[in-house]
Amino acid sequence: MYDWFQTWTNDVFQAAHGNNGSLNTVLSSIGHYSIDAGGDYLGQLAAHLLGQQKYDVTFNPFAAPFRTNGDDLPICMQPRTGVLVNTLYHEGRHAYQASLATLANDEDQDGLVNVIQIAPTFFFQDSKDPRAVCNPLDPDVVQINWQFLGPGNFDAFGAPAANQQGLGHVDWALEMDAYVFAAAPPR
Numbered sequence: 124m125y126d127w128f129q130t131w132t133n134d135v136f137q138a139a140h141g142n143n144g145s146l147n148t149v150l151s152s153i154g155h156y157s158i159d160a161g162g163d164y165l166g167q168l169a170a171h172l173l174g175q176q177k178y179d180v181t182f183n184p185f186a187a188p189f190r191t192n193g194d195d196l197p198i199c200m201q202p203r204t205g206v207l208v209n210t211l212y213h214e215g216r217h218a219y220q221a222s223l224a225t226l227a228n229d230e231d232q233d234g235l236v237n238v239i240q241i242a243p244t245f246f247f248q249d250s251k252d253p254r255a256v257c258n259p260l261d262p263d264v265v266q267i268n269w270q271f272l273g274p275g276n277f278d279a280f281g282a283p284a285a286n287q288q289g290l291g292h293v294d295w296a297l298e299m300d301a302y303v304f305a306a307a308p309p310r
C-alpha cells in the first residue's frame with residue numbers, strides 16, 4: 124500500500140548517501156522507520172532516550188501534502204517545500220540531536236549539548252546565550268527570544284515543574300533547529 128513511500132524515502136536516503144557528507148550523517152541517525160496512518164502528525168521520533176547512535180522514526184504518509192510531496196505552510200517562519208522530503212530531514216535532524224546528547228556532550232542530560240558539529244550549531248547548544256526558539260503547535264507564535272540555564276543546570280524538556288528552575292522548553296529549541304535544518308539542509 125505504501126510502496127510509493129518506500130520508493131521515495133529510498134531515493135532520499137540514496138541521494139544523501141551518495142553525497143556522503145553532513146546530510147548523510149544526519150539521516151544516518153535514523154536506524155529504522157515505520158508507518159502509522161493514524162496519528163495527527165507527519166513524522167515523529169518513536170522514543171526519546173538520549174545519546175543513542177540510532178533512532179526509530181514513525182511517518183504518517185496519509186496526510187495530503189505527503190502524497191504529492193507538495194508544499195505546506197511555513198512553521199517557525201521556515202518554508203516547507205516538498206513536505207515529504209522536508210519531514211524526512213526534520214525527523215532525521217531530531218534523531219541527530221538526540222544522538223549528540225551523550226553523557227560526554229550533555230552532562231546534565233537535558234538534551235541541550237556542548238558541541239553541535241553540523242549546522243545550525245547554536246539552537247540547542249547548552250549555554251546561556253539567548254536564542255530564537257519556537258512553539259510549532261501554536262499557530263500565533265512564530266519565534267521567541269529564549270534563554271536556558273547553561274551547562275550543569277538541567278533545563279526542562281517542556282514547561283518546568285513547580286520545583287524546577289529556568290524557562291524550560293528545550294523542545295522548542297529542538298523544533299526550531301529541526302525546521303531550520305530541514306528548510307536549508309547541507310548538500
Ligand SMILES: [Zn+2]
Pocket residue numbers: 213217297298301
Ligand atoms: Zn519536530
